[in-house]
Amino acid sequence: xxxxxxxxxxxxxxxxxxxxxxxxxxxxxxxxxxxxxxxxxxxxxxxxxxxxxxxxxxxxxxxxxxxxxxxxxxxxxxxxxxxxxxxxxxxxxxxxxxxxxxxxxxxxxxxxxxxxxxxxxxxxxxxxxxxxxxxxxxxxxxxxxxxxxxxxxxxxxxxxxxxxxxxxxxxxxxxxxxxxxxxxxxxxxxxxxxxxxxxx
Numbered sequence: 001x002x003x004x005x006x007x008x009x010x011x012x013x014x015x016x017x018x019x020x021x022x023x024x025x026x027x028x029x030x031x032x033x034x035x036x037x038x039x040x041x042x043x044x045x046x047x048x049x050x051x052x053x054x055x056x057x058x059x060x061x062x063x064x065x066x067x068x069x070x071x072x073x074x075x076x077x078x079x080x081x082x083x084x085x086x087x088x089x090x091x092x093x094x095x096x097x098x099x100x101x102x103x104x105x106x107x108x109x110x111x112x113x114x115x116x117x118x119x120x121x122x123x124x125x126x127x128x129x130x131x132x133x134x135x136x137x138x139x140x141x142x143x144x145x146x147x148x149x150x151x152x153x154x155x156x157x158x159x160x161x162x163x164x165x166x167x168x169x170x171x172x173x174x175x176x177x178x179x180x181x182x183x184x185x186x187x188x189x190x191x192x193x194x195x196x197x198x199x200x
Contacts, residue, residue, distance in 0.1 A: 033192045034189070034191060035179055037177070039176075041176055044145065047106065047132065047142050047146075048138075049134040050115075052115035060174060062170075062174070063173065066101050066197055067102045068101070068170075068180070069104045070083050070087075070168075071106045071108050071150065075112065075160070084126075087103045087125070087189075088125055089186040090186050090190045091126065093186060093187065093190040094194070103129040105132070106131075106139075107133050108139065108163045110135065119131060148163065148164040151163075167180040171196040172196065178196075
């Protein structure tokens with residue numbers, strides 16, 4: 001009788017262990033990104049700036065797409081063109097999902113980056129890339145919202161701009177999810193976007 005009871009206890013323990021194991025397998029684990037996971041961050045909630053045609057644009061209108069926001073300026077010698085060229089390659093790597101990826105370029109140099117200059121600059125990389133600008137005050141407020149730093153640096157008779165080089169990646173629901181360092185390669189960049197585009 002005791003032997004039967006012990007055998008029954010072992011059987012029940014085994015069934016319970018299997019159930020717990022299956023339950024653990026069913027739980028969805030959080031996604032792993034190549035960039036920094038900033039899900040739930042208190043910054044980067046939105047922007048409200050003008051496109052080169054003078055239309056006000058906000059993050060909400062890009063729902064359904066993964067959105068990459070990058071701050072820069074058109075006379076940038078290396079970081080900005082490198083970031084936009086990488087975004088072109090990312091679109092190519094995304095294949096059929098390329099149409100669900102939107103690049104937003106926000107100028108930190110509204111003094112020189114006129115609407116005409118901005119439109120020509122982003123179009124030279126990809127016609128779908130969107131450039132945005134605002135008044136110096138609007139730019140300062142937007143940069144503060146994103147935790148972006150920028151400053152004018154005199155260079156002889158002109159100036160350059162030092163600025164944060166990271167990109168901010170949003171999921172199709174408009175939520176900030178990933179901060180992408182400038183050093184990240186296009187394959188890792190594209191992989192993070194694919195992760196965000198996967199259905200829940």
